[in-house]
Amino acid sequence: MTPAVYGVLFVFLAPVFGGLLAGVDRRVSARMQGRIGPPLLQPFYDLGKLLQKQARQVNPVVEPLLLGHVFFMAVSGVLLLSGTDLIFIAFVFALAALFLVLAAGSVNSPYSFAGAERELVVLLASEPFFILMMAAICKVTGASTYAGVLASPQLVAVQLPGVLLAFLLVATIKLRKSPFDISTSHHPHQELVSGLTTDMSGRMLAYVELAHWYESALLCAFMVLLFNWSVPLGLLAFAIAYALEVLVDNSTSRAKWQLVLRSTWAATLVFSGGNVLALFLLSR
Amino acid sequence: MPNPLKLPMIPRALRNLVSKPATRRYPFEIRPRFAGARGTIEFDVETCNYCMLCARRCPAAAITVSREERTWAIEQLTCIACGVCVDVCSKHSLSMSVNSRAVHLRSEVGPQGQRPGHEEWHKPAPAATDIPAVAGVPAPAASQGA
Amino acid sequence: MRRTTIPFGPQHPVLPEPLVLDLILEDEKVIDAIPTIGYIHRGLEMMVERVEYTEMGFVVERICGICSFMHGMGYCVSLESIMNVEVPERAGWLRLIWAEISRIQSHLLWLGLGADAFGFENLFMHCWRMREQILDIFEKTTGGRIIHSVNRIGGVKRDISDSELAAILVQLQELGEAFKTTARVFGTDPSIAHRLGGVGVLSMEDARAVDAVGPMARASGIATDTRLIGANFYDRIELEPVTETAGDCLARVVVRLREIDQSIDIVRQAIEKMPKGEGLPLENKPRGNPNGEVFTRLEQPRGEVLYYVKANGTKNLERFRARTPTFANIPAMIKLVKGCDLADVPNIILTIDPCISCTER
Amino acid sequence: MSFFSRSPWILHYDGSSCNGCDIEVLACLTPLYDVERFGVLNTGNPKHADILLVTGSVNERNIEIVENLYRQMPDPKVVVAVGACACSGGIFARAYNIQGGIDKVIPVDVYVPGCAARPESIIDGVVQGIAALEAKRKKTA
Numbered sequence: 001m002t003p004a005v006y007g008v009l010f011v012f013l014a015p016v017f018g019g020l021l022a023g024v025d026r027r028v029s030a031r032m033q034g035r036i037g038p039p040l041l042q043p044f045y046d047l048g049k050l051l052q053k054q055a056r057q058v059n060p061v062v063e064p065l066l067l068g069h070v071f072f073m074a075v076s077g078v079l080l081l082s083g084t085d086l087i088f089i090a091f092v093f094a095l096a097a098l099f100l101v102l103a104a105g106s107v108n109s110p111y112s113f114a115g116a117e118r119e120l121v122v123l124l125a126s127e128p129f130f131i132l133m134m135a136a137i138c139k140v141t142g143a144s145t146y147a148g149v150l151a152s153p154q155l156v157a158v159q160l161p162g163v164l165l166a167f168l169l170v171a172t173i174k175l176r177k178s179p180f181d182i183s184t185s186h187h188p189h190q191e192l193v194s195g196l197t198t199d200m201s202g203r204m205l206a207y208v209e210l211a212h213w214y215e216s217a218l219l220c221a222f223m224v225l226l227f228n229w230s231v232p233l234g235l236l237a238f239a240i241a242y243a244l245e246v247l248v249d250n251s252t253s254r255a256k257w258q259l260v261l262r263s264t265w266a267a268t269l270v271f272s273g274g275n276v277l278a279l280f281l282l283s284r
Numbered sequence: 285m286p287n288p289l290k291l292p293m294i295p296r297a298l299r300n301l302v303s304k305p306a307t308r309r310y311p312f313e314i315r316p317r318f319a320g321a322r323g324t325i326e327f328d329v330e331t332c333n334y335c336m337l338c339a340r341r342c343p344a345a346a347i348t349v350s351r352e353e354r355t356w357a358i359e360q361l362t363c364i365a366c367g368v369c370v371d372v373c374s375k376h377s378l379s380m381s382v383n384s385r386a387v388h389l390r391s392e393v394g395p396q397g398q399r400p401g402h403e404e405w406h407k408p409a410p411a412a413t414d415i416p417a418v419a420g421v422p423a424p425a426a427s428q429g430a
Numbered sequence: 431m432r433r434t435t436i437p438f439g440p441q442h443p444v445l446p447e448p449l450v451l452d453l454i455l456e457d458e459k460v461i462d463a464i465p466t467i468g469y470i471h472r473g474l475e476m477m478v479e480r481v482e483y484t485e486m487g488f489v490v491e492r493i494c495g496i497c498s499f500m501h502g503m504g505y506c507v508s509l510e511s512i513m514n515v516e517v518p519e520r521a522g523w524l525r526l527i528w529a530e531i532s533r534i535q536s537h538l539l540w541l542g543l544g545a546d547a548f549g550f551e552n553l554f555m556h557c558w559r560m561r562e563q564i565l566d567i568f569e570k571t572t573g574g575r576i577i578h579s580v581n582r583i584g585g586v587k588r589d590i591s592d593s594e595l596a597a598i599l600v601q602l603q604e605l606g607e608a609f610k611t612t613a614r615v616f617g618t619d620p621s622i623a624h625r626l627g628g629v630g631v632l633s634m635e636d637a638r639a640v641d642a643v644g645p646m647a648r649a650s651g652i653a654t655d656t657r658l659i660g661a662n663f664y665d666r667i668e669l670e671p672v673t674e675t676a677g678d679c680l681a682r683v684v685v686r687l688r689e690i691d692q693s694i695d696i697v698r699q700a701i702e703k704m705p706k707g708e709g710l711p712l713e714n715k716p717r718g719n720p721n722g723e724v725f726t727r728l729e730q731p732r733g734e735v736l737y738y739v740k741a742n743g744t745k746n747l748e749r750f751r752a753r754t755p756t757f758a759n760i761p762a763m764i765k766l767v768k769g770c771d772l773a774d775v776p777n778i779i780l781t782i783d784p785c786i787s788c789t790e791r
Numbered sequence: 792m793s794f795f796s797r798s799p800w801i802l803h804y805d806g807s808s809c810n811g812c813d814i815e816v817l818a819c820l821t822p823l824y825d826v827e828r829f830g831v832l833n834t835g836n837p838k839h840a841d842i843l844l845v846t847g848s849v850n851e852r853n854i855e856i857v858e859n860l861y862r863q864m865p866d867p868k869v870v871v872a873v874g875a876c877a878c879s880g881g882i883f884a885r886a887y888n889i890q891g892g893i894d895k896v897i898p899v900d901v902y903v904p905g906c907a908a909r910p911e912s913i914i915d916g917v918v919q920g921i922a923a924l925e926a927k928r929k930k931t932a
Binding site for chain 2: 481482484485486488489492550552553556559566569570573574577579587588611614615618619620621
Binding site: 440446469474493559576 | 804807809815816817821834883886906
C-alpha cells in the first residue's frame with residue numbers, strides 16, 4: 001500500500017481506535033475504583049448523543065474553529081502517515097491544539113476563558129518537547145518521514161531513553177490525565193467546571209471529543225516512531241504506557257499549572273535535551 | 285512529577301482492579317432492606333376511626349383526613365416517613381413498611397387533578413347503628429379535599 | 431494585569447451546595463472573595479410558630495442531612511433542660527454512640543469530597559465506599575440512612591441490643607484498621623502534599639481572631655472541643671482534643687483523619703460503660719408544655735453548635751435559634767481565600783467543611 | 792434504544808435542600824451504586840447535561856437560578872425532582888421562604904419521593920428520566 005492509503009485509513013480508523021481506547025480507559029478506571037463502570041462502547045454512545053443534541057452557540061465563530069481543530073488533528077495524522085516531514089507534523093499538531101484554545105477563548109464564560117489560558121500554558125509546556133522529539137528522531141535514524149523512521153535499523157527508544165521518559169510525561173497532558181488534566185477534566189469536579197469545554201454543547205462538544213480521539217491515535221503513532229522496529233511493538237509500548245497513565249490517573253490528584261509547566265519544561269530540558277546532547281557528544 | 289513508585293494509592297487501585305467490583309447491580313439485584321428501616325407508610329382503612337390525630341401531628345402536613353367524607357389521604361411526595369403518625373395512631377391502622385416508595389411520573393395525575401403520589405382511601409359509611417362514637421374529638425371542619 | 435470575576439456557585443461542581451462566592455481574580459490569583467447568602471435559606475427557625483414543639487425535632491433534624499443526628503439531639507437536649515426531664519441512662523449513652531458514629535460518617539464523607547475537589551477521584555470513591563458501612567449501621571439501628579429520627583424529647587425512640595452493639599464495635603474497629611491505609615494515602619501521597627501542604631495557612635492567632643471552631647481551630651493548634659464541657663455523658667469518657675499545629679489544609683485533613691480513630695475509641699468506651707440489658711427505660715416522656723429559655727452547646731463534626739430555645743408555655747416555641755459551626759468558620763474561609771490561587775480555592779473552601787444548609791437554615 | 796437512553800448526562804442542583812438528598816445523589820456515583828453503569832456522567836455543567844436532578848425546594852433566591860439552569864440546558868432535557876422537598880416542599884412547605892416544589896418553576900418529569908431519597912430510588916428516578924428523555928427526543932425528531 002502507498003503511504004497515501006495509510007493516511008486515508010487514519011481518517012477513518014483513528015476515531016474508532018481513540019473511542020475504543022477511551023471506552024477501555026473508563027472501564028478500567030472504574031474497576032480501579034471498585035466500580036463496574038460503563039459499557040465498553042460508551043464513548044461512541046456519548047458522541048452519538050452529542051451529535052443529535054441541540055447545540056447552543058454562544059459565538060458563531062466557535063463551530064468553524066472547532067471544525068478546524070478536528071480537521072488539523074486528522075490532517076496531522078494523515079500527513080504523518082503519508083510521509084511528510086516529521087518536524088512539520090509537530091507544527092500542525094500545535095496548530096490543531098491552538099484552534100481549540102481559540103474556540104474556548106472566543107466565548108464569554110470566565111471558566112472557559114480560564115480553561116483556554118491553562119490550555120495555552122500546557123501547549124507552551126508540551127510543544128517544544130514535540131519539536132525536540134521529532135528533531136531527535138530524525139537525527140538518530142537519519143530519516144525525516146514516518147516510513148523512513150520505520151525502515152531504520154536503529155531502535156529509537158534505545159537511543160533516546162530520555163525522550164521516551166519525557167514523552168510519557170507530556171502524553172499525560174495530551175491524554176488529559178491526572179495529575180496534568182488542568183485545562184479540562186474527564187470528571188468535572190474541578191474549580192473550572194469543565195474548563196475549556198464549559199460553553200460548548202451538543203455537536204461542539206462532540207467535535208472536541210472526536211479531535212481528542214484523533215489526538216490519542218496520533219500519540220500512539222508517535223509511540224510507534226519511538227519503537228520503530230515494528231508496528232506491533234509500538235502498539236504494545238503504547239498499551240503499556242497507557243495502562244501506566246490510567247494507573248497514575250487513579251492514584252494522584254490534579255496538579256496545579258505551575259507544577260505542570262515546571263515539570264514538563266524540566267523533563268524536556270533535562271531528559272530529552274540531555275539525551276540529545278549525549279548523543280551529539282557520543283557521535284563526535 | 286511525583287515518583288510513581290511512591291504513590292500510596294497504587295496498591296489499592298491494583299487490588300480493586302483484580303478484585304470483584306463492590307457495585308450492587310440495582311435494579312437487577314435488589315438488596316433487601318434492614319428490618320425496621322423506615323420506608324413507606326401503610327394504611328389499613330378497615331380499622332381507621334378518622335380521629336385525625338395523624339393529620340394533626342404530621343410535621344410535613346402530608347396526611348389529609350376527612351371524617352365527614354370518611355376519606356384518608358396521604359401525599360407520598362410530601363411524606364418524610366418520620367413515623368409520628370404510626371406512633372400516635374391508637375387504632376394501629378398505620379404501619380411502617382421497609383419498602384422504598386415508588387417513583388412517580390408527571391402524567392400520574394389523579395381524577396380530581398390530584399398531584400402524583402396522592403393516595404386516598406375511602407370507606408363507605410356503615411349503617412347508622414354501628415358508627416362508633418368518637419368521644420372528645422370536635423366535629424371536623426369542611427373537608428380539605430386533596 | 432487583567433481582572434476577572436468568577437462566579438463560584440450557586441451551581442458549581444466542586445460544591446454540591448449553593449455556596450456563592452464572587453472571586454475577583456488577577457490572572458489566577460484571588461484578590462477578593464465576596465460571599466452571597468440566601469440560596470438555601472428556608473426559614474426553618476420560624477417554623478416553630480407553625481409546628482408544635484413535639485414535632486419540631488423532625489424539622490430541626492433537617493437543618494442538615496450530614497449532621498442530622500446531632501441537630502436532633504441538640505434540640506431534644508435543649509427542650510429536656512427547659513422541661514427538667516432526666517434522660518434515662520441507656521438512652522443518653524445511645525445518643526452519644528450515634529453522635530460519634532455520625533461524626534465518623536461526616537468525616538468520611540468530607541474526606542471523600544475533599545479528595546474530589548483536588549481531583550483524586552479514586553480516593554473519593556474509596557472514602558465513600560467505607561462510609562456506606564456506617565450508613566448500614568445507621569439504617570440497621572435507626573431505620574434511616576441519612577435522617578435518623580430517633581431522638582425524642584426525653585430519650586430515644588429505639589434501642590440497640592447489646593449483642594448488636596458488640597457487633598457494631600467490631601465492625602467499627604475493622605473499619606478503623608482498613609482506614610489506616612486510607613489515612614496513609616492522605617498523609618504520604620506526594621500529589622496530595624503538593625495540593626494541600628502549606629495552602630491556606632491559618633495561624634493560631636488568626637484562628638483566635640476570627641473565632642474558628644472545631645477541626646478548623648484544632649488544626650491551628652487551639653485545643654478547643656465542646657465535648658470537654660462534659661454534658662451528655664461526655665464527662666465519663668476519656669477524651670483528648672486532636673490538635674495539629676501547621677494550620678494548613680493538610681493539617682485540617684489530618685485532624686479529621688485522627689478524629690475518626692478517636693470517635694471509634696469513644697464508641698468503644700461508651701459500649702463498655704453503658705448499662706447493659708434488655709428493656710431498660712429509654713424515654714421519660716415530658717409532661718405539659720415547656721416554659722423558659724436555654725442555651726445548649728454541642729460539638730458537631732464541624733465544630734461547636736449553639737442552640738437557643740425560648741418557650742412560653744404553649745405548644746409552640748417562641749423562639750428557636752441555631753448558630754452552626756460553618757457560620758463561625760466562614761470569616762476564616764474568606765480570610766484564607768484572599769490571596770490564594772484559583773486552584774486552591776476548592777481546597778480551602780472544603781477544608782472548613784462547609785455546610786451551607788446548616789448556615790442558612 | 793437510541794444514544795440518548797445510553798448516555799444521559801446529569802446536572803445536579805441543590806435548591807434549598809438539607810444536604811440529605813444531595814449526598815445520596817453523590818452516593819449514586821460511588822462504587823456501591825455506580826450509576827455510570829447506565830452511561831450516566833455527573834457533568835456539573837448545564838450545557839452538557841440532559842437530565843437536571845434537583846434536590847430541595849425553590850425559595851425566593853434560587854428560583855431564578857433553577858430557571859436559568861433549565862434554560863441553559865440544550866434540548867431534549869428532562870427534570871427529575873429528588874426528595875420530598877423538591878417534589879412538593881416536603882416538611883418545609885410551610886416555611887416562609889419556601890415557594891414549594893420544583894414544579895412551581897420548571898416542568899418536572901419524574902418525582903422521586905423520600906426524605907432523604909434513597910440511592911435506589913434515585914436510580915429508579917434516573918431510569919424513568921431516561922425513558923422520558925427518549926420520549927421527548929422522539930417527539931422533537
